[in-house]
Amino acid sequence: MVGPAINVRTRLSFSDVNGGEELCLTSAPTSIAGSECGGIEFTKEDVEALLNEKLKRKDRFNLKEKCDNMVEYIKRLKLCIKWFQELEYSYLLEQRKLQDELETSEIKSSEMEMIVKNKEEELNSIIVELRKNNAFLREKFTQEESEKLAAVESLTKEKEARLIMERSQASISEELARAQRELSSANQKLSSLNEMYKRLQDYITSLQQYNGKLHTELSTAEDDLKRVEKEKAAMVEDLSMIKGELALSKASQDEALKQKDAMLNEVTCLRREIQQVRDDRDRQLSLVQTLTDEVENCRESAEKYCEELDEMKAKANELEARCSSQSIELKTLQNHLAAAENKLQVSDLTAMETMHEFEDQRRLVSELLARLGDAETKLMEGEMLRKKLHNTILELKGNIRVFCRVRPLLPDERSSPEGNFISYPSSVESLGRGINLVQNGQRHSFTYDKVFAPEATQEDVFVEISQLVQSALDGYKVCIFAYGQTGSGKTYTMMGKTGFLEEKGLIPRSLEQIFQTRQSLQPQGWKYDMQVSMLEIYNETIHDLLSSNRSAPDVLRAENGSPLKPYSIKHDANGNTQVSDLTVVDVRSAKEVSFLLQEASRSRSVGKTQMNEQSSRSHFVFTLKISGVNESTDQQVQGVLNLIDLAGSERLSKSGSTGERLKETQAINRSLSSLSDVIFALAKKEEHVPFRNSKLTYLLQPCLGGDSKTLMFVNISPDSSSANESLCSLRFAARVNACEIGTPRRLTNTRP
Numbered sequence: 172m173v174g175p176a177i178n179v180r181t182r183l184s185f186s187d188v189n190g191g192e193e194l195c196l197t198s199a200p201t202s203i204a205g206s207e208c209g210g211i212e213f214t215k216e217d218v219e220a221l222l223n224e225k226l227k228r229k230d231r232f233n234l235k236e237k238c239d240n241m242v243e244y245i246k247r248l249k250l251c252i253k254w255f256q257e258l259e260y261s262y263l264l265e266q267r268k269l270q271d272e273l274e275t276s277e278i279k280s281s282e283m284e285m286i287v288k289n290k291e292e293e294l295n296s297i298i299v300e301l302r303k304n305n306a307f308l309r310e311k312f313t314q315e316e317s318e319k320l321a322a323v324e325s326l327t328k329e330k331e332a333r334l335i336m337e338r339s340q341a342s343i344s345e346e347l348a349r350a351q352r353e354l355s356s357a358n359q360k361l362s363s364l365n366e367m368y369k370r371l372q373d374y375i376t377s378l379q380q381y382n383g384k385l386h387t388e389l390s391t392a393e394d395d396l397k398r399v400e401k402e403k404a405a406m407v408e409d410l411s412m413i414k415g416e417l418a419l420s421k422a423s424q425d426e427a428l429k430q431k432d433a434m435l436n437e438v439t440c441l442r443r444e445i446q447q448v449r450d451d452r453d454r455q456l457s458l459v460q461t462l463t464d465e466v467e468n469c470r471e472s473a474e475k476y477c478e479e480l481d482e483m484k485a486k487a488n489e490l491e492a493r494c495s496s497q498s499i500e501l502k503t504l505q506n507h508l509a510a511a512e513n514k515l516q517v518s519d520l521t522a523m524e525t526m527h528e529f530e531d532q533r534r535l536v537s538e539l540l541a542r543l544g545d546a547e548t549k550l551m552e553g554e555m556l557r558k559k560l561h562n563t564i565l566e567l568k569g570n571i572r573v574f575c576r577v578r579p580l581l582p583d584e585r586s587s588p589e590g591n592f593i594s595y596p597s598s599v600e601s602l603g604r605g606i607n608l609v610q611n612g613q614r615h616s617f618t619y620d621k622v623f624a625p626e627a628t629q630e631d632v633f634v635e636i637s638q639l640v641q642s643a644l645d646g647y648k649v650c651i652f653a654y655g656q657t658g659s660g661k662t663y664t665m666m667g668k669t670g671f672l673e674e675k676g677l678i679p680r681s682l683e684q685i686f687q688t689r690q691s692l693q694p695q696g697w698k699y700d701m702q703v704s705m706l707e708i709y710n711e712t713i714h715d716l717l718s719s720n721r722s723a724p725d726v727l728r729a730e731n732g733s734p735l736k737p738y739s740i741k742h743d744a745n746g747n748t749q750v751s752d753l754t755v756v757d758v759r760s761a762k763e764v765s766f767l768l769q770e771a772s773r774s775r776s777v778g779k780t781q782m783n784e785q786s787s788r789s790h791f792v793f794t795l796k797i798s799g800v801n802e803s804t805d806q807q808v809q810g811v812l813n814l815i816d817l818a819g820s821e822r823l824s825k826s827g828s829t830g831e832r833l834k835e836t837q838a839i840n841r842s843l844s845s846l847s848d849v850i851f852a853l854a855k856k857e858e859h860v861p862f863r864n865s866k867l868t869y870l871l872q873p874c875l876g877g878d879s880k881t882l883m884f885v886n887i888s889p890d891s892s893s894a895n896e897s898l899c900s901l902r903f904a905a906r907v908n909a910c911e912i913g914t915p916r917r918l919t920n921t922r923p
């Protein structure tokens with residue numbers, strides 16, 4: 172008996188996408204029916220071989236494809252297993268049918284039995300084989316399943332890793348792009364800096380050339396000036412001579428005029444007299460005539476009158492003689508008059524000449540004065556230009572600038588019995604910049620950027636720093652501090668004298684100028700925001716001078732009164748200084764700031780010492796932060812103006828301090844000595860600069876070691892008893908002047 176034929180068509184295939192190969196095992200439609208069945212072609216070996224082959228090539232698949240193939244493979248295996256199960260089931264059915272047939276027919280030949288047995292055995296072996304295959308395939312399936320899981324897991328891991336890698340790659344490429352951008356901008360900056368450097372070099376050389384030219388011009392101008400002065404002096408001398416002569420000639424002219432008047436009077440008198448004489452003569456003549464007539468009449472009439480006639484004749488002769496003598500006198504008088512008139516004319520002429528000469532001289536003098544004025548304005552312009560160039564050169568060199576100011580003697584101070592121990596050289600190169608100090612018979616000379624003698628007013632001093640103050644509005648960090656012995660005039664210089672407008676100090680003047688300039692820059696689109704903070708460093712602790720809570724100055728207090736941490740100083744990468752929790756006030760006018768200044772000076776630690784009635788016992792730091800933006804160009808600037816009034820150095824022996832004052836004095840001297848340590852280290856260009864040794868030096872770090880425009884006032888007392896301290900201050904100032912701290916940097920950018 173032939174059982175039902177089961178058609179099995181199986182195709183197991185693995186395809187390698189990369190290799191393009193396809194490994195396949197296909198069973199042709201097979202009729203599994205009794206002995207005709209040649210057996211199933213998918214033997215364990217085949218599958219194993221197939222798997223081995225697959226495993227061998229496994230490496231070549233990439234994980235994803237491997238996984239897909241695996242899934243496909245597993246699907247097919249499942250199908251295969253299903254088919255095998257169906258096959259097994261059909262075989263079982265077949266077997267059962269055969270057995271049924273065997274049982275029902277009961278006629279079973281031994282041959283048939285044999286066949287059936289064989290068939291059964293065969294089928295059993297096939298079933299066993301199939302079961303084995305099935306078990307193997309199941310095992311394989313679970314293995315493949317676990318492998319698949321592992322592969323999926325590794326795939327997800329790989330995917331994650333890939334994602335991470337992609338993300339990191341994206342960030343790296345972003346960073347790379349940024350770095351490239353930065354590199355290009357840095358390159359641009361570098362090239363612009365190089366260009367700027369070249370330009371600056373050119374500028375410096377041109378400035379130097381210009382400076383040289385100016386110097387030569389200055390020297391020629393000075394020569395000219397000297398010459399002109401000499402000429403002027405000669406002229407003035409001539410003029411005075413001429414004036415003398417003129418006065419003389421004027422006097423002689425006056426005299427001549429007087430003479431002339433007198434002569435005229437005389438002439439008129441003489442004329443009158445002549446007239447009188449003439450009248451007399453005429454009268455006499457008429458008389459003579461009448462007499463002659465009478466004589467004629469009488470001659471005829473009587474001889475008796477002969478005697479009378481003779482008498483009359485004698486009288487007439489006498490009168491004639493008188494008349495002729497009077498005419499001679501008249502002639503001489505007329506001659507005199509003519510001579511006087513001549514003389515008058517001559518003196519008129521000389522007076523006219525003198526007047527002309529005087530006019531000429533006057534014109535010459537005014538011309539010379541105009542030339543002198545021109546030369547003086549040229550000289551002043553040259554001096555201003557020289558100062559500007561000097562400032563630019565100093566800025567380019569990166570030095571700290573130093574101005575020295577000597578205060579006048581105070582009413583209770585006496586000048587030295589040996590005369591002034593401070594003098595100012597008058598040579599061209601040190602004029603206004605040099606100071607000499609004589610101590611123990613030895614002369615010490617110093618030169619700074621500017622020296623102000625006691626006569627210098629607050630206005631004179633401010634004029635010299637106004638440009639520096641101005642640059643805070645252009646985005647520079649500016650620091651001006653006053654250093655000096657106690658009572659030498661630091662507070663006077665920085666703050667001025669309260670209640671005296673003329674004696675306002677640099678801080679109020681600077682603020683007025685800044686707010687005025689802010690106003691004047693508004694039409695150009697500039698808008699500025701200003702913030703003020705004020706602090707003092709007293710006994711190495713910071714006090715907020717604008718804080719409403721001044722009960723415990725060194726330590727901040729929370730609202731509940733519990734102490735918070737003390738104020739701390741921090742500098743950022745741009746060199747901006749921040750003092751934690753310090754009160755910062757937005758200000759819009761100089762008035763607001765002066766109100767705050769008054770508040771702060773009331774809070775400041777001030778005390779009476781032997782050296783100063785109102786001595787500042789702390790370092791006072793005024794900070795104005797300026798941030799400006801140009802609405803039309805979007806340019807932004809950030810400037811800072813630091814104005815610092817340091818506490819005065821003093822000798823313990825001299826100050827006579829005790830108790831609290833002694834502690835203050837020691838703290839002041841300690842911080843000033845830290846300042847000088849920093850200056851020494853900077854001057855020597857040492858690697859380590861001990862900025863952190865005191866709060867003062869740490870606060871001043873950006874001004875002393877960075878890119879700010881820094882100016883120091885060294886204040887000097889003219890009192891001879893302070894000569895020693897003054898010498899120390901001048902020496903310290905000379906060191907400061909020699910410090911190179913770098914080129915000031917302008918903080919400006921474009922609004923994003």
Ligand SMILES: Nc1ncnc2c1ncn2[C@@H]1O[C@H](COP(=O)(O)OP(=O)(O)OP(=O)(O)O)[C@@H](O)[C@H]1O
Pocket residue numbers: 577578579581655656657658659660661662663664668783785786787788817818819820886
């Ligand atoms: N240029 C000046 N013209 C007139 N008076 C001055 C001048 N400089 C200082 N003074 C006067 O000298 C005295 C001492 O000056 P000031 O208080 O400014 O000294 P200081 O250096 O700040 O002292 P301290 O370090 O003790 O605070 C004050 O009375 C001040 O008015």
